[in-house]
Amino acid sequence: MISIKDLVVNYGGIEAVKGISFDVPQGSIVTLIGANGAGKSTTLKAISGLVRPKSGSISFLDEDITNKDPVAIVAKGITMVPEGRKIFADLTVLENLKIGAYLRKDKLDEDIEWVYSIFPRLKERHWQLGGTLSGGEQQMLAVGRALMSKPKLMMMDEPSLGLAPLIVKDIFNVIKRINENGVTVLLIEQNANMALHISDTGYVLETGVITLSGPGEELLENAAVKEAYLGK
Amino acid sequence: MKSNSSNKKMGLSTILTIASLIGIVVLLYMIDQHGFLGSYWTRVLRLSGVYAISALSMNLVNGFTGQFSLGHAGFMAIGAYVTSLLIIPTPNKAIQYYVTPVLDFVGKMHAPFWLALILGGLLAAIAAFFIGFPVLRLKGDYLAIATLGFSEIIRIFITNLIPITNGPMGLKNIPASANIWWTTGICTLTVVFMLRLMDTSYGRAIKAIRDDETAAEAMGISLFRHKMMAFMMGAFFAGVSGGLIASVVGTINPGFFRFTLAYEILLIVVLGGLGSITGSVVGAFVLTISREWLRFLDNGFSILGIIKVPPIAGMRMLFFSVLLMIVILYSRRGLFGSNEFTWAGLFAFPGKWKNKAANLFDSAKQKAGRKK
Numbered sequence: 001m002i003s004i005k006d007l008v009v010n011y012g013g014i015e016a017v018k019g020i021s022f023d024v025p026q027g028s029i030v031t032l033i034g035a036n037g038a039g040k041s042t043t044l045k046a047i048s049g050l051v052r053p054k055s056g057s058i059s060f061l062d063e064d065i066t067n068k069d070p071v072a073i074v075a076k077g078i079t080m081v082p083e084g085r086k087i088f089a090d091l092t093v094l095e096n097l098k099i100g101a102y103l104r105k106d107k108l109d110e111d112i113e114w115v116y117s118i119f120p121r122l123k124e125r126h127w128q129l130g131g132t133l134s135g136g137e138q139q140m141l142a143v144g145r146a147l148m149s150k151p152k153l154m155m156m157d158e159p160s161l162g163l164a165p166l167i168v169k170d171i172f173n174v175i176k177r178i179n180e181n182g183v184t185v186l187l188i189e190q191n192a193n194m195a196l197h198i199s200d201t202g203y204v205l206e207t208g209v210i211t212l213s214g215p216g217e218e219l220l221e222n223a224a225v226k227e228a229y230l231g232k
Numbered sequence: 233m234k235s236n237s238s239n240k241k242m243g244l245s246t247i248l249t250i251a252s253l254i255g256i257v258v259l260l261y262m263i264d265q266h267g268f269l270g271s272y273w274t275r276v277l278r279l280s281g282v283y284a285i286s287a288l289s290m291n292l293v294n295g296f297t298g299q300f301s302l303g304h305a306g307f308m309a310i311g312a313y314v315t316s317l318l319i320i321p322t323p324n325k326a327i328q329y330y331v332t333p334v335l336d337f338v339g340k341m342h343a344p345f346w347l348a349l350i351l352g353g354l355l356a357a358i359a360a361f362f363i364g365f366p367v368l369r370l371k372g373d374y375l376a377i378a379t380l381g382f383s384e385i386i387r388i389f390i391t392n393l394i395p396i397t398n399g400p401m402g403l404k405n406i407p408a409s410a411n412i413w414w415t416t417g418i419c420t421l422t423v424v425f426m427l428r429l430m431d432t433s434y435g436r437a438i439k440a441i442r443d444d445e446t447a448a449e450a451m452g453i454s455l456f457r458h459k460m461m462a463f464m465m466g467a468f469f470a471g472v473s474g475g476l477i478a479s480v481v482g483t484i485n486p487g488f489f490r491f492t493l494a495y496e497i498l499l500i501v502v503l504g505g506l507g508s509i510t511g512s513v514v515g516a517f518v519l520t521i522s523r524e525w526l527r528f529l530d531n532g533f534s535i536l537g538i539i540k541v542p543p544i545a546g547m548r549m550l551f552f553s554v555l556l557m558i559v560i561l562y563s564r565r566g567l568f569g570s571n572e573f574t575w576a577g578l579f580a581f582p583g584k585w586k587n588k589a590a591n592l593f594d595s596a597k598q599k600a601g602r603k604k
């Protein structure tokens with residue numbers, strides 16, 4: 001669905017991504033794991049157009065989107081759940097969801113109900129300001145907001161960041177459920193265990209290069225991965 | 233069942249809104265036809281309405297879009313000059329430009345008041361478009377300084393374009409077309425426009441930009457386009473309010489549109505609450521009325537006959553400094569924060585205060601208990 005070729009991105013004066021290539025097939029969950037500063041977030045930012053790549057190409061559904069601006073990329077059907085959730089604190093939950101569908105011109109009621117069916121908690125709190133939600137609820141809202149654009153590809157930047165283990169489990173279950181609904185997912189995680197369990201393919205990113213790749217279950221058994229990310 | 237009860241509530245608040253609107257119209261009629269308030273206080277009310285429009289337009293940019301702009305005085309100046317030049321009777325213009333003769337085209341142009349206001353607003357919006365291109369790429373303090381600079385540039389242009397603007401001598405005998413119906417009417421229209429705007433996807437988008445630019449961009453919101461639209465709409469209403477102010481005051485000169493004017497309006501916006509339409513309107517009326525009412529402070533007064541304060545010009549401004557400090561100390565987000573007036577909120581208000589007072593009382597009692 002999306003394929004990245006030899007992507008090089010400079011970010012803040014350093015070469016954060018040094019020529020990586022990977023594919024996300026339609027209908028799959030793909031995870032990039034790696035430590036802080038490995039270039040995971042920069043890769044997502046480059047795909048969503050928030051950062052311009054230095055060289056390399058990104059193509060989505062056989063169309064080159066390398067230097068497109070963020071608005072055009074969202075319009076193509078790629079949305080991002082940003083790191084640290086970044087919900088709109090002074091807007092109500094419902095307004096947050098509507099903002100997610102900003103580029104759509106059709107009726108939203110059905111999709112709002114769909115998001116509410118995935119996250120019943122959001123329905124209970126639809127009138128509350130985003131900033132008054134708990135961390136887990138904010139993450140739900142961030143995911144719900146991204147879903148409102150009816151994405152073909154949803155990219156998630158560390159959805160488990162700063163959440164209690166039980167809630168992390170919920171979030172990953174939801175990611176699986178969304179994927180079963182036909183949304184392709186590109187996931188970035190430090191919580192390698194959880195992420196690899198649900199993903200079809202995993203890539204290990206280290207200081208800007210891909211050092212390992214393979215099916216999620218296989219990477220979980222890999223000795224190097226175990227040592228570096230699973231604490232063994 | 234639930235929808236039924238909320239319908240009933242809706243009905244009640246609609247009735248209350250219509251009733252208070254009728255009340256306002258009757259009041260305006262009394263003021264206008266029967267001199268109910270006297271010409272002095274009527275003028276103060278007219279000014280309050282105009283300041284409310286300026287504050288709303290500034291709030292659109294500073295409060296709702298979160299772009300700290302101080303260029304307001306410049307846009308008001310454009311609106312004021314365009315409107316004045318269009319409504320001053322042509323023979324009168326020739327008399328006013330006695331040093332440098334007026335440009336032929338400017339001397340001859342004339343338009344009805346409503347058209348003059350719209351044209352003033354449009355020209356201010358066009359100016360905002362050109363200023364916005366370089367300026368809106370800036371953020372925070374830099375944006376504030378740059379807009380302030382452009383506002384001063386506009387004023388200096390006006391001072392020096394003598395054949396058009398009559399330079400530092402300003403314009404006089406501007407017809408007082410802006411009676412209380414005009415000012416209150418346009419103020420109401422602006423409020424309705426803002427309320428409707430905030431309920432559209434555009435309104436949500438600018439609030440999203442205020443909350444988090446990166447996230448807004450990731451949702452597919454074009455930052456520059458939305459900031460520009462807000463900036464231009466703000467300038468339009470600022471221009472209209474400038475035109476109204478010219479007509480209420482009767483004379484204008486470049487000195488009137490110094491940056492202090494922008495600060496006065498900023499004071500209204502901050503006092504009322506950044507991001508609150510109600511706050512801007514209430515703030516404008518409270519500040520404008522109290523600025524007049526407090527004039528007695530300038531004439532010297534005595535406190536309980538013991539401390540005698542001699543007449544000092546500008547003494548009343550001290551009051552506003554203190555007021556601003558009190559508001560900032562006790563409600564940092566202004567009188568209304570980013571909330572709006574609702575009838576339900578009004579009825580809940582006394583209860584809320586009772587609770588607050590009760591809490592204070594309880595905690596005081598607890599403290600006293602602990603001391604024992």
